[in-house]
Amino acid sequence: MNPNELSLLVVEPSDLQRKIIIKELKQQGITKVVEAKNITQAYDIAEHNPLDLITSAMYFDDGEALELLHKIRNNPTIASTPFMLVSSEDRREHLEAFKQSGVIALLPKPFTSSHLTTAIDTTMDLLSTDELELEYFDVREVRVLLVDDSRMARNHIKRVLNNLGLLKITEAADGSEAIKLLKENMFDLVVTDYNMPEINGKELTRFIRSESGQSHLPILMVTSESNDTHLANILTEGVTAMCDKPFEPENVKKILYKILED
Known part of the structure; x- marks a missing residue:
């Protein structure tokens, strides 16, 4: 799989921050991007469109990213969608729930190109099969x-x-x-x-x-x-x-x- 095959949803309340994230994604070769400003919009899009990755800010006017993540994980048809958090939040107790919920990456805000590259590579690894070749085990x-x-x-x-x-x-x-x-x-x-x-x-x-x-x-x-x-x-x-x-x-x-x- 190549980055240009990925379909992403960017969930971010700030118009400026969404533009910055989308620009960075395009530099990674990702052009299939849809946008949402809040949890309600994001969940509606995720429920009705096949997505390879959701990248989300932490806080919105209608709730927090963890609520969106739990709604997605509890919907069997979209539960396996990879989820990445992009946030300036650095308090361990706030991030722990995301780590325990199986997010693929926690990116700082602002993030670097290398941060994003690692997260995209992780997404592609998660979406592909790469079987271990072992000498002593099947x-x-x-x-x-x-x-x-x-x-x-x-x-x-x-x-x-x-x-x-x-x-x-x-x-x-x-x-x-x-x-x-x-x-x-x-x-x-x-x-x-x-x-x-x-x-x-x-x-x-x-x-x-x-x-x-x-x-x-x-x-x-x-x-x-x-x-x-x-x-x-x-x-x-x-x-x-x-x-x-x-x-x-x-x-x-x-x-x-x-x-x-x-």
Whole structure:
């Protein structure tokens, strides 16, 4: 897929900012662009037009971008549409919900051309199939346990994994459900969120390494955590690799290739 094949919706209340974003998109070779000023317009367009990507500001006169994202994710016909946030908002608590909802990118405002290029590349990766070629595994037979308390995040991660050829995916909504599944089934890989209620990713890792009977399992920890001390503590529990949210396909592919082939 090439950028000029992409169909985008730009949701931005400022006429000037929309023009700036559209100009940047054209410089990336993207010309199939429709516009919306608010959530109501954006959802109506998304519902009635096939889109490859929605790029949205944070705040509107009729609500916030998270409301638009949730409406889209709860509509089965458009739920898988990639969503990118462009905002000057930098407070972690405001951005966390977007990370947990499976956005493909969080771009600062103003953003640079390199920021946009990365986001567009991620979109194209998400829309295409690029199966892992493994020496020791048939990638389609790899049994994956995917653990995340956010259904939207699970859907996004599952889509990325499916595009890489990982088709045998069992989902768990939290760490306690994951432990039950580990007691009853064998897996080849665990992909887990860090921040979860009751039993978090660190505690789940500890169980796998010391109590599960599958202590050898490679564990990919997916986290939006930015605290260096917390990250260091996670690694000491025996995590094989870590990956940031948003869950970027190209980065995930490199990580999975390494941990499954080592």
